[in-house]
Amino acid sequence: MSLQHSTKLTSFSRDLLMLGFLRQVGDYTRDTVDAARNIAQGLAVTFDHFQRRPVTVQYPYEKLIPSPRYRGRIHYEIDKCIACEVCVKVCPINLPIVDYEPGPSKKIAKVLRNYSIDFGVCIFCANCVEYCPTQCLSMTEEYELTSFDRHNLNYDSVALGRLPTTVSTDPSIRPLRELAELPKGELDPHNVPVNQPAYGPQPKQVLNPTMLS
Ligand code: SF4
Ligand code: SF4
Numbered sequence: 001m002s003l004q005h006s007t008k009l010t011s012f013s014r015d016l017l018m019l020g021f022l023r024q025v026g027d028y029t030r031d032t033v034d035a036a037r038n039i040a041q042g043l044a045v046t047f048d049h050f051q052r053r054p055v056t057v058q059y060p061y062e063k064l065i066p067s068p069r070y071r072g073r074i075h076y077e078i079d080k081c082i083a084c085e086v087c088v089k090v091c092p093i094n095l096p097i098v099d100y101e102p103g104p105s106k107k108i109a110k111v112l113r114n115y116s117i118d119f120g121v122c123i124f125c126a127n128c129v130e131y132c133p134t135q136c137l138s139m140t141e142e143y144e145l146t147s148f149d150r151h152n153l154n155y156d157s158v159a160l161g162r163l164p165t166t167v168s169t170d171p172s173i174r175p176l177r178e179l180a181e182l183p184k185g186e187l188d189p190h191n192v193p194v195n196q197p198a199y200g201p202q203p204k205q206v207l208n209p210t211m212l213s
Helices: 003-050 086-090 127-131 157-161 203-207
Strands: 062-064 074-076 097-102 110-118 137-139 174-176
Touching: 074 110, 074 157, 086 127, 110 157, 127 137
Parallel strands: 062 174
Antiparallel strands: 074 137, 097 110
């Protein structure tokens, strides 16, 4: 191979290397511009969200009103209880403690002494409420039962008989309606007037269709 031919080849391979390098620079620049455009689009969406009103419920100053069939703390009326223990049999964990002693006669076979439910164990399935023959059990909308001592969650008949606290009657709280209780087209409960009816028939209207007209 002549010296002139060899020099030409070297120059050619240098050109090829330079071309490859320039192509890499071009690819890198294009990728950088693409990435910058994607980041800008993402930021535009993020800033758009900044302009919307937050839909956060500011607990504990605002609270959602639980739905009518919400299964909160159980309420118990001792004067209606006949100590039949149906609630114990239908409970998945046989949880209610029905404390009774034999009655003085055949007619009064049992005399109830106490009744308790441990809410540290209860799964709030409401089976006991559904099957109680005298309807002395009911579900309330109370869900704030936290305690520093788990034994405080074992409610006796007095604690179970206490009237529940409700979100809508507490003057220190701003009650907000749940999504299913909002009027048609509304997604944020903050601006909905309390007296504006919810979308669709309400549970009372379903039970009594004459109220729909
Ligand atoms: S089912 Fe009702 S009436 Fe019977 S023991 Fe339980 S709470 Fe009392
Ligand atoms: S709500 Fe369910 S788990 Fe709780 S006591 Fe009643 S039946 Fe038992």
